[in-house]
Amino acid sequence: MNQPVNPADIHKVIIEQQKARNRKKMMVNGVLFLLLLAAPFMMYPVFLMKILCFALFAVAFNLLFGFAGLLSFGHAAFLAAGGYTTGYLLSNFAGLSTELGILAGTATATVLGLAFALLSIRRQGIYFAMVTLALAQLVFFFFVQAEFTGGEDGMHGIPRGHLLGLINLEDNLNMYYFVLAVFIGCYLLVQRIVSSPYGQVLKAIKQNEPRAVSLGYNVDRYKVLAFVISSALAGLAGSMKSVVFQLASLNDAHWHMSGEVILMTLLGGMGTLLGPVIGATFVVNVEYQLSQGPLRDWVDPILGGIFVLTVLAFRSGVVGEIQKLVDRNFK
Amino acid sequence: MTRPVLEARNLTKEFRGFTAVDDIDLLIREGSIHALIGPNGAGKTTVFNLLTKFLQPTRGQILYRGEDITPLKSAAIARKGIVRSFQISAVFPHMTALENIRVALQTAEGSSFSFWRSGSTLHKLNDRCMELLDSVGLAEFANTATVELAYGRKRALELATTLAMDPKLLLLDEPTQGMGSEDVDRVVELVRKAAQGRTVLMVEHNLSVVSKLCDRITVLAQGAVLTEGDYQTVSADPRVREVYMGSDGSGERGAEPPTDPAEEVAP
Ligand SMILES: Nc1ncnc2c1ncn2[C@@H]1O[C@H](COP(=O)(O)OP(=O)(O)OP(=O)(O)O)[C@@H](O)[C@H]1O
Ligand SMILES: [Mg+2]
Numbered sequence: 001m002n003q004p005v006n007p008a009d010i011h012k013v014i015i016e017q018q019k020a021r022n023r024k025k026m027m028v029n030g031v032l033f034l035l036l037l038a039a040p041f042m043m044y045p046v047f048l049m050k051i052l053c054f055a056l057f058a059v060a061f062n063l064l065f066g067f068a069g070l071l072s073f074g075h076a077a078f079l080a081a082g083g084y085t086t087g088y089l090l091s092n093f094a095g096l097s098t099e100l101g102i103l104a105g106t107a108t109a110t111v112l113g114l115a116f117a118l119l120s121i122r123r124q125g126i127y128f129a130m131v132t133l134a135l136a137q138l139v140f141f142f143f144v145q146a147e148f149t150g151g152e153d154g155m156h157g158i159p160r161g162h163l164l165g166l167i168n169l170e171d172n173l174n175m176y177y178f179v180l181a182v183f184i185g186c187y188l189l190v191q192r193i194v195s196s197p198y199g200q201v202l203k204a205i206k207q208n209e210p211r212a213v214s215l216g217y218n219v220d221r222y223k224v225l226a227f228v229i230s231s232a233l234a235g236l237a238g239s240m241k242s243v244v245f246q247l248a249s250l251n252d253a254h255w256h257m258s259g260e261v262i263l264m265t266l267l268g269g270m271g272t273l274l275g276p277v278i279g280a281t282f283v284v285n286v287e288y289q290l291s292q293g294p295l296r297d298w299v300d301p302i303l304g305g306i307f308v309l310t311v312l313a314f315r316s317g318v319v320g321e322i323q324k325l326v327d328r329n330f331k
Numbered sequence: 332m333t334r335p336v337l338e339a340r341n342l343t344k345e346f347r348g349f350t351a352v353d354d355i356d357l358l359i360r361e362g363s364i365h366a367l368i369g370p371n372g373a374g375k376t377t378v379f380n381l382l383t384k385f386l387q388p389t390r391g392q393i394l395y396r397g398e399d400i401t402p403l404k405s406a407a408i409a410r411k412g413i414v415r416s417f418q419i420s421a422v423f424p425h426m427t428a429l430e431n432i433r434v435a436l437q438t439a440e441g442s443s444f445s446f447w448r449s450g451s452t453l454h455k456l457n458d459r460c461m462e463l464l465d466s467v468g469l470a471e472f473a474n475t476a477t478v479e480l481a482y483g484r485k486r487a488l489e490l491a492t493t494l495a496m497d498p499k500l501l502l503l504d505e506p507t508q509g510m511g512s513e514d515v516d517r518v519v520e521l522v523r524k525a526a527q528g529r530t531v532l533m534v535e536h537n538l539s540v541v542s543k544l545c546d547r548i549t550v551l552a553q554g555a556v557l558t559e560g561d562y563q564t565v566s567a568d569p570r571v572r573e574v575y576m577g578s579d580g581s582g583e584r585g586a587e588p589p590t591d592p593a594e595e596v597a598p
Contacts, residue, residue, distance in 0.1 A: 007461035010473045014429065015454065017474070197437060197453055198446035204423045204434045211421040214383065215496060216409035216438040225444065 025191070028274065036180055045176040046244065051284045052183045053241040058264040058276030060233030063190050065262070066271035067199070068226040069206035073129040073258050074116060074136030075234050078109040080143060080253035082235030083242035085109075087158040088148050090243070098161040098169055102239040109235020110228060112139070117227035121220050133255060140253045154249030158242055169243070179240055186233055191273055193229065202226060263307050269317030278318050335394075336361045336500050336530045337382065337413070342391035344377055344554075351377045353554035355391075359500070364522070364531045366541045369551035370574055375534040376418055378551070379504050382532075383408055383415045395500075410438065412499035418508065418534070420485045422477045428488050429473040432460040435495035460495075467491040467521055483514035487521065494525055501525065503533040507540055519543055538566075550574075 039048050057079055064070050086105030089096055120131040143149045150156070160169035169175045193199055205212045205219045212219055242248040251257065260283065268279025283303065290299045314321050339357040343350065352374045359365050367375050380386040382393060384405045393401045400408060409415075423431050436456045437443045445452075464470045467487040472480060477488065486506060493501060506522060507515045519540055522531065526544075535541050541548060541562065548565045550557040552574040558565060565571055 007458075007465055007470045007473070010470060011457055011461055014427075014457070014474050018451070192449070193446045195450035196446045196448050197440075197442040197450065198444055198448075199450065200426075200430065200434055200453065201437060201443045203426060207423040207425055208421055210385065210417065211423065212434070213385070213405045214409055214415050214417070214421070215435045215492070216406050216414075217443070218404070218406040222444075225446070229446070 029188070029191075032274075032277075033184065036184075040173060040176045045172040047284075047288070049176055049179045049244045050241075051281050052179050053237050053244060054261075054264065054284055055277040055280040056183050056186055056240070057234055057237035058261055058268070058280040059187060059190055059273075060230050060237060061261045062265045062270055062276040063193065063233070064226050064230035065265055066275070067194055067206065068202050068223055070223060070227065071125075071129045071262070072116075072120075072132040072227070072230075073255070073262075074132035074134075074139075075231070075261050076253050076255060076257035077116070077136040077139040078113055078231040078234035079238035079241070079257060080248070080250075081112050081139065082106055082109040082238030083248040083252050084143065084149055084155065084238075086239035087155045087242040087248040090158050090161055091155065094159075096161070097165045098163050098243060101161070102236065102243065105239030105242070106232055106236040109238065110232040113228045113231020113235070114224070116231065117224040121223050121227065133258070136253075136255060136258060140250070140255070143250060143253045149248070149250070152250065154247060154251075155242075156247055158246040158248065160243055160246060175244060179244060182236065182240060186236065187273070187277075190233070194273070198222070198225070260303075263303060263310075265317075267306065267310050267317055269319030269321070269323075272317070272319040272323065275317050275319040282318075334361055334396075335359060336396060337532070338394040339378075339382065340392045340394070342378070342381055342393070343389045344374075344381055344386060345389045351554050352381060352388075355551075355554075355556055357549060357556075359530060359532050360547070361530055362528075363547055364526050364533065364545045366545035366548045367532060367534045367551060368536070368538070368541060368548060369557070373551040374554040375551055376504055377554075379415055379502055379534065383413060383502065409496065412497070413502065414493050414496045414498035414500075415502035416489055416493050416504055416506065418504040420482065420489055422485050422489055422492070424478040425476060427474050427476055428464060428469055428480065429457065429460045431477055431488055432463050432492050432495050433457070435492045436460065438496065463491045463495050464488075466494075466524070468517075483510055483517070486510070486514075486518065490518075490521055490525065499529060501529055501531045501533075503531065503535075505534050505536060507535065507537050515540060542566075 061072070061075050064072055082105035085108040086101045089104055090098065090101040116132060116135050119135060120128055123131050144151060160175060163169055163178055167174050169178065201217060201222055205217065205222055209219055238252060264279035264283050265276045266279070267282060268277065269275025286303065287299055290296060290302060295302065310317065316324060335358045337359040339355060342352055342355045342357070344352040355378065367378065369375055377386065381388045384403060388401065392399060395411060395413065400411065423434065433453060433456050436459060440456060442448060442452065461470060461473060464473050467490060469484060469488055469491065472484065477485065480488065490506065503522065507518050510518065515537060522544060546561065547559070548562060549559045550565055550571050557570055557574060558568050
């Protein structure tokens with residue numbers, strides 16, 4: 001029954017399949033890119049930018065949750081840290097080029113992420129989630145108390161400024177294409193990370209941590225790196241968001257926001273690349289549509305209901321379920 | 332006598348007052364296949380966990396080629412060449428067989444933090460992966476997700492993954508557990524092959540496997556060393572037969588006492 005096998009042949013098949021998968025990925029990327037390129041001519045750019053910022057936030061969160069298996073309940077802290085830092089710098093240093101403000105916001109979130117990671121990474125499962133939540137609450141209270149944040153009122157009128165001192169970002173289309181470029185860059189980066197040599201190790205740690213340890217991996221270090229990259233990208237999302245809306249508020253730091261990004265990721269499909277993007281798009285749309293109608297006071301319960309339904313019936317999320325269907329019927 | 336590769340002195344592990352491993356001395360000689368046997372709950376897995384630092388010993392010392400490795404972490408011990416397997420099959424289920432092995436090779440390859448590099452830089456390890464898969468008869472499953480492999484094949488893959496680390500000392504926790512006799516024979520051959528140029532310490536309930544493979548046997552009972560010696564000596568020891576009988580008379584998995592080879596020929 002066993003065919004004599006030639007390892008070289010099997011290897012060739014593996015490489016071919018890999019190439020086919022890469023081609024498929026490039027195609028999906030291409031379609032997504034074209035759609036997003038044309039989108040501002042069909043929809044209001046500020047709304048699209050909101051979707052992109054949240055999509056980036058969810059992609060960042062999913063790198064940690066979906067690919068490293070670590071459920072952080074404190075990612076709002078990074079979104080807010082990025083937003084407030086960028087907002088503060090752009091408001092107080094006139095003439096500061098926008099991208100520098102954004103970089104500084106990202107850097108702040110990265111450092112904060114490193115601190116969170118070092119304090120939480122040794123905890124397992126629910127304890128890890130609890131430590132991240134507790135730390136994020138500390139950060140929240142800091143933002144409530146600190147004067148520069150404007151407390152309950154938030155930070156208003158953040159100037160969008162100029163990109164590289166040249167491109168006027170007050171123009172919504174300019175702003176949109178800048179946000180899009182950042183989003184695509186980050187999306188491709190995460191795609192790269194997931195399939196990199198490091199991504200393989202991360203996958204192994206997620207699937208069987210003791211085994212990874214027994215193969216000589218110092219698993220905490222790999223997890224810390226994932227946490228730091230994730231918090232950096234979450235901070236970047238917050239920075240972009242504060243520039244787009246010219247506003248940074250306590251909403252971004254609230255634990256509610258940490259929950260929302262979990263919802264987006266689960267809904268779209270954790271551990272898939274496109275899932276968080278679709279989840280974020282869906283949630284932002286539902287929130288917007290509901291807030292326009294008679295159900296405006298019911299946004300949270302309705303999202304909560306959708307959450308419960310997802311967790312109970314569509315564990316793998318939209319993208320995950322579609323992938324399953326495709327695998328079942330076309331293989 | 333060859334020199335010891337691994338030595339444990341006064342090794343003790345207490346779990347909230349319960350002593351699972353009680354003041355054990357253990358000497359593993361270079362090039363030997365050493366068995367650790369004993370009834371269920373004797374503390375065999377706990378000893379493995381202590382030697383590889385998956386558990387922190389309450390007391391005692393572990394020496395590897397004379398060097399005190401007691402303070403090292405699990406990952407560092409693995410990188411020194413002491414690689415363990417697990418009692419329950421330990422694979423990366425949603426990776427292919429080839430990727431399972433490649434993860435082990437990556438430790439030494441040194442790119443395991445390169446998150447910016449393309450995954451295709453790992454292809455240079457594939458030839459070695461195929462060799463290792465071939466050596467355990469799994470070449471044709473290279474591209475199969477590990478969850479889909481039959482149990483015996485998962486365990487073979489696990490062994491190949493362990494060997495990919497090129498360990499100096501192999502710790503195998505019940506490599507034949509839950510296998511049919513055909514698979515058991517295959518594992519015996521694999522371990523024999525793997526043991527060439529290496530030292531092996533294995534926990535094994537199947538005593539025919541022990542008699543075929545092992546030069547030296549340590550018998551544990553209730554966390555302490557009951558006796559040690561070659562198969563002849565150990566199986567003839569009445570105390571050994573007693574703990575096996577006493578622990579579990581129902582003849583469940585792995586609880587059968589060792590048989591004296593001399594008795595077997597009697598009518
Ligand atoms: N983490 C732990 N906490 C408390 N008790 C433990 C722990 N690990 C093991 N024990 C106890 O220590 C004793 C020895 O367990 P161990 O798993 O080492 O036995 P074993 O010899 O490997 O048995 P088996 O043949 O069933 O695998 C058992 O009584 C077990 O209940
Ligand atoms: Mg055991």
